[in-house]
Amino acid sequence: MSQEPDLKREAILTAAFAQFSQYGFRRTSMEDIAKATGISRASLYTRFENKEEIFRSACFDINEQSLREVEQVLKGVGGSSTIAARIEDALRVHYGRFLEIAHSPHGSEIYDENNRLCGALVLDSATRLHELLTKAIRAGDRAGEINLKASGLSAGAVAELIQQGAAGLKQGAPDVATFDKRLSGFMRIFFSGLSQK
Amino acid sequence: MSQEPDLKREAILTAAFAQFSQYGFRRTSMEDIAKATGISRASLYTRFENKEEIFRSACFDINEQSLREVEQVLKGVGGSSTIAARIEDALRVHYGRFLEIAHSPHGSEIYDENNRLCGALVLDSATRLHELLTKAIRAGDRAGEINLKASGLSAGAVAELIQQGAAGLKQGAPDVATFDKRLSGFMRIFFSGLSQK
DNA sequence: ATTTGACAAAATACCCATAAATTGTCAATT
DNA sequence: AATTGACAATTTATGGGTATTTTGTCAAAT
Numbered sequence: 001m002s003q004e005p006d007l008k009r010e011a012i013l014t015a016a017f018a019q020f021s022q023y024g025f026r027r028t029s030m031e032d033i034a035k036a037t038g039i040s041r042a043s044l045y046t047r048f049e050n051k052e053e054i055f056r057s058a059c060f061d062i063n064e065q066s067l068r069e070v071e072q073v074l075k076g077v078g079g080s081s082t083i084a085a086r087i088e089d090a091l092r093v094h095y096g097r098f099l100e101i102a103h104s105p106h107g108s109e110i111y112d113e114n115n116r117l118c119g120a121l122v123l124d125s126a127t128r129l130h131e132l133l134t135k136a137i138r139a140g141d142r143a144g145e146i147n148l149k150a151s152g153l154s155a156g157a158v159a160e161l162i163q164q165g166a167a168g169l170k171q172g173a174p175d176v177a178t179f180d181k182r183l184s185g186f187m188r189i190f191f192s193g194l195s196q197k
Numbered sequence: 198m199s200q201e202p203d204l205k206r207e208a209i210l211t212a213a214f215a216q217f218s219q220y221g222f223r224r225t226s227m228e229d230i231a232k233a234t235g236i237s238r239a240s241l242y243t244r245f246e247n248k249e250e251i252f253r254s255a256c257f258d259i260n261e262q263s264l265r266e267v268e269q270v271l272k273g274v275g276g277s278s279t280i281a282a283r284i285e286d287a288l289r290v291h292y293g294r295f296l297e298i299a300h301s302p303h304g305s306e307i308y309d310e311n312n313r314l315c316g317a318l319v320l321d322s323a324t325r326l327h328e329l330l331t332k333a334i335r336a337g338d339r340a341g342e343i344n345l346k347a348s349g350l351s352a353g354a355v356a357e358l359i360q361q362g363a364a365g366l367k368q369g370a371p372d373v374a375t376f377d378k379r380l381s382g383f384m385r386i387f388f389s390g391l392s393q394k
Numbered sequence: 395a396t397t398t399g400a401c402a403a404a405a406t407a408c409c410c411a412t413a414a415a416t417t418g419t420c421a422a423t424t
Numbered sequence: 425a426a427t428t429g430a431c432a433a434t435t436t437a438t439g440g441g442t443a444t445t446t447t448g449t450c451a452a453a454t
Contacts, residue, residue, distance in 0.1 A: 029416060040428045045418065151389075153382050161366070161383045168365020169358070185350050186358045192348075193390030226446060237398045242448065397454075406445065417434065424427075 009047055012037050013058040024106035025055060025113040052117055059118045062097070063125045069093050070129065074136045083140030084191035087133065087162065091187075092180055094129060095170040099179055102170075126163070133159035146194040162190065206244055209234050210255040221303035222252060222310045249314055256315045259294070260322045266290050267326065271333045280337030281388035284330065284359065288384075289377055291326060292367045296376055299367075323360070330356035343391040359387065 015036035019028040030051055034041040048054045070090045072078070080086045101110060114122060137155040141148040148155060169186060173179035212233035216225040227248055231238040245251045269275070270287045277283045298307060311319060335352040338345040345352060366383060370376035 030418090031416075041417090042419085042428055042430095043426080046426075050418080151382075151386055153386075157379075157382060158386070160369075161379060161386070164365040164369040164379070165362035165383065166365070167368065168361040168363070171364065171368070172357075172361040182354075182358060182361070185348075185354060186362065189348055189350075189355070189358070189390040190387055191390070192393050193386040193388070196389050196393075227448090228446075238447090239398055239400095239449085240396080243396075247448080395454105397452105399450100399452085401450085402448095404445105404447065406443105408443075409441085411439090413436105413438075415434105415436070417432100419431085419433100420429105421431105422427105422429085424425105 008039075009057075010061075012039075012044065012047065013054065013061055016054050017058040017062070020055065020058070020110060020113075021101065021104035021106065024109040025051075026109070055113060056117050056121070059114055060121055062101075063121060066094050066097055067125065067128055067132070070132055074132055083136060083143065083145045084187055087136055088183060088187040090132070090136075091162070091166045091183060095166055095183075096176050096179060099170050099173060099176055103175070130156070130159050130163055133163055137162075146191065147197055148194075150196050151194055158194065162187075165190070205236075207258075209236075209241065209244065210251065210258055213251050214255040214259070217252065217255070217307060217310075218298065218301035218303065221306040222248075223306070224303075252310060253314050253318070256311055257318055259298075260318060263291050263294055264322065264325055264329070267329055271329055280333060280340065280342045281384055284333055285380060285384040287329070287333075288359070288363045288380060292363055292380075293373050293376060296367050296370060296373055300372070327353070327356050327360055330360055334359075343388065344394055345391075347393050348391055355391065359384075362387070 012033065016028070016033045019032050019036050023032070028051075030041050030044055033051075033054065034044055037044075044054070048057065070093055073080070073090045073093060074086050076086060078086070078089050080089050101107060104110065134156045137146065137148070137158050140146045141155065148158065151158060153161075165186060166183060169182045170179055173182060209230065212235075213225070213230045216229050216233055220229070225248075227238050227241055230248075230251065231241055234241075241251070245254065267287045267290055270277070270290060271283050273283060275283070275286050277286050298304060301307065331353045334343065334345070334355050337343045338352065345355065348355060350358075362383060363380060366379045367376055370379060
């Protein structure tokens with residue numbers, strides 16, 4: 001039996017994040033969020049302390065959701081058979097989502113608030129992604145799909161390079177389609193290098 | 198015979214940029230720049246329109262200087278024999294310099310002003326770096342050091358991946374030494390992939 | 395020919411006061 | 425029990441007035 005999800009809570013966070021994306025954090029009032037959710041402003045306070053907590057919670061959920069998907073994809077649930085393809089799919093899922101947010105009307109304000117209010121959360125998310133990637137790379141090494149030894153680097157160091165390299169591609173991409181295409185080329189070459197005997 | 202370099206001009210820009218790095222753009226006055234250069238404030242106006250032009254000129258010079266060095270390194274003047282090593286050195290020169298600036302006391306304000314006042318210059322610089330990298334990669338392909346055909350990508354596309362990947366590493370690096378180390382691992386793996394038959 | 399001190403103009407920083415918007419709470423309502 | 429209208433408190437925006445800093449431009453000095 002699964003925990004019953006708090007639907008009202010999710011409705012609030014979804015509506016709130018839509019407002020934040022469209023009008024920015026500062027220009028979105030609790031009244032706006034309440035109206036967008038279809039409840040009264042006072043009701044918001046029964047579930048959340050204040051606007052900052054709503055923002056934090058929304059970011060938290062988005063991160064959790066993304067990391068859960070990444071974990072599933074890395075497990076091979078998506079159907080990709082090679083470790084390279086699974087990691088590529090995972091990064092596509094993770095960074096593609098954030099690329100969309102960054103390109104929303106007030107993407108840069110969202111980004112700033114995210115760092116201000118969720119600094120620890122951001123770091124934690126990056127750390128967990130790094131752990132997942134490291135695990136996947138180690139698995140790929142054991143399976144003989146890549147050759148860590150020959151690369152002269154640890155699984156963690158390789159994960160770092162992939163993670164930061166992909167982040168760079170995200171930064172430079174004007175849209176998701178371009179990012180996807182570049183990520184694909186990047187992964188092909190990088191994993192070709194990693195599979196050298 | 199070489200153009201005589203305008204020493205006073207360079208002295209001003211050097212002093213100005215030092216002030217900008219230390220105190221930020223807004224908090225640095227023309228008086229501060231004049232004092233740091235050792236001349237009167239009025240003299241600044243014989244060479245520069247205003248503070249913004251000083252900033253733009255300083256950024257321009259830094260970019261030019263960096264691109265000139267990159268060009269030299271890619272030509273092999275630095276002594277590196279493989280194309281991979283030359284590109285690695287070039288990126289180290291280029292991004293290492295900007296990493297130091299980004300880590301200066303008011304790095305983020307410098308970054309913002311740079312985008313505000315030198316938007317076109319930044320784009321142009323990235324484009325020129327891309328062109329230099331593309332040329333180097335094509336040369337490496339012709340020399341048989343890498344195998345573009347097998348990668349399925351154009352020289353320009355590969356240059357894009359390297360450039361943005363390195364930018365990602367720069368973003369994620371806490372200091373120059375870490376960046377250098379990661380860049381080294383990155384390039385080893387990436388070029389190993391690029392040299393596949 | 396450069397460089398500079400000095401001046402007027404412009405921008406910035408404060409301070410106060412008031413108006414408007416937003417927040418957080420709670421008793422009353424459903 | 426959950427929701428809300430309405431109230432007091434807080435925060436944010438606005439304007440006006442003054443002091444201070446900074447700017448851009450000279451004519452004068454080196």
